[in-house]
Amino acid sequence: xxxxxxxxxxxxxxxxxxxxxxxxxxxxxxxxxxxxxxxxxxxxxxxxxxxxxxxxxxxxxxxxxxxxxxxxxxxxxxxxxxxxxxxxxxxxxxxxxxxxxxxxxxxxxxxxxxxxxxxxxxxxxxxxxxxxxxxxxxxxxxxxxxxxxxxxxxxxxxxxxxxxxxxxxxxxxxxxxxxxxxxxxxxxxxxxxxxxxxxxxxxxxxxxxxxxxxxxxxxxxxxxxxxxxxxxxxxxxxxxxxxxxxxxxxxx
Amino acid sequence: xxxxxxxxxxxxxxxxxxxxxxxxxxxxxxxxxxxxxxxxxxxxxxxxxxxxxxxxxx
Numbered sequence: 001x002x003x004x005x006x007x008x009x010x011x012x013x014x015x016x017x018x019x020x021x022x023x024x025x026x027x028x029x030x031x032x033x034x035x036x037x038x039x040x041x042x043x044x045x046x047x048x049x050x051x052x053x054x055x056x057x058x059x060x061x062x063x064x065x066x067x068x069x070x071x072x073x074x075x076x077x078x079x080x081x082x083x084x085x086x087x088x089x090x091x092x093x094x095x096x097x098x099x100x101x102x103x104x105x106x107x108x109x110x111x112x113x114x115x116x117x118x119x120x121x122x123x124x125x126x127x128x129x130x131x132x133x134x135x136x137x138x139x140x141x142x143x144x145x146x147x148x149x150x151x152x153x154x155x156x157x158x159x160x161x162x163x164x165x166x167x168x169x170x171x172x173x174x175x176x177x178x179x180x181x182x183x184x185x186x187x188x189x190x191x192x193x194x195x196x197x198x199x200x201x202x203x204x205x206x207x208x209x210x211x212x213x214x215x216x217x218x219x220x221x222x223x224x225x226x227x228x229x230x231x232x233x234x235x236x237x238x239x240x241x242x243x244x245x246x247x248x249x250x251x252x
Numbered sequence: 253x254x255x256x257x258x259x260x261x262x263x264x265x266x267x268x269x270x271x272x273x274x275x276x277x278x279x280x281x282x283x284x285x286x287x288x289x290x291x292x293x294x295x296x297x298x299x300x301x302x303x304x305x306x307x308x309x310x
Contacts, residue, residue: 039253040253044256049256049257049258050254050255050256050258050259050262051256051258051261051262053255053262053266054261054262054265057265057266057269058265061269096276096279097276100272100273100275100276103272104268104269104272107265107268108265108268108269111261111262111264111265111268112261112265114261115257115258115261213273217276217277217280220280220281220284221280221283223284224280224283224284224287227284227287227288227291228283228287230287230291230301231287231290231291231294233301234291234294234299234300234301235294235299237299237301238294238297238299241299
């Protein structure tokens with residue numbers, strides 16, 4: 001099957017039905033390995049002790065919160081430029097998942113910050129820009145819910161998504177541009193990671209598991225959104241048919 | 253596994269992750285069932301999609 005074939009919603013539904021069981025199995029397998037590595041293999045940090053285990057949740061959630069908005073940005077271009085039939089579906093399905101991962105990033109960061117920094121929250125550039133990302137997710141979800149026509153809602157949401165994408169480099173480089181309580185990048189940086197391999201390997205294992213979870217949830221949510229639009233169009237057909245019948249009866 | 257003096261914070265973080273992920277999974281499953289049920293009801297009342305209806309012989 002060529003990638004372009006998936007632009008057809010019916011073909012996409014068939015594809016999702018075939019792929020989802022494998023994705024679920026891969027996600028469960030990856031989490032079994034990731035959690036075993038994170039909870040039982042990774043050593044305590046020499047300074048942070050066991051609280052380093054929070055990192056195995058916090059960092060993948062932070063990556064996914066940003067990755068999800070990046071994916072929605074590509075989908076927004078698909079909606080506005082190429083008018084791809086599934087671009088809007090992909091963006092709408094991704095928003096609640098991205099919001100959930102961003103919330104988890106904020107919450108786990110707070111749980112990590114209290115014992116390490118002495119505070120749950122600090123209005124520094126990194127934390128504030130991630131909070132802005134979370135609020136933008138909520139705004140997008142609200143926008144989709146407030147406009148009844150999916151086409152109009154999708155175009156408005158695509159514009160908002162593109163504007164919001166400006167926040168992604170701000171989040172990434174906030175720790176370099178400003179003095180922040182949050183530490184600078186320690187994994188993806190010039191010169192390589194500053195984290196020891198014994199902790200880096202479990203971190204990547206958990207990142208792979210969370211990414212597979214995201215892909216599984218996103219594919220399933222896209223399938224649901226296609227079905228929801230199918231239901232909507234069928235309900236409208238039914239209303240029109242009922243209206244036609246009433247007019248015929250009134251003439252008779 | 254000894255979680256040390258900050259065990260409550262570690263457990264709270266993992267508990268939140270479990271609750272949120274379980275919520276997402278439940279949302280996806282329940283939403284799928286709801287859409288399939290409504291689609292089934294509509295089809296039972298004779299409502300078909302235009303693309304399907306067009307393919308049917310006159």
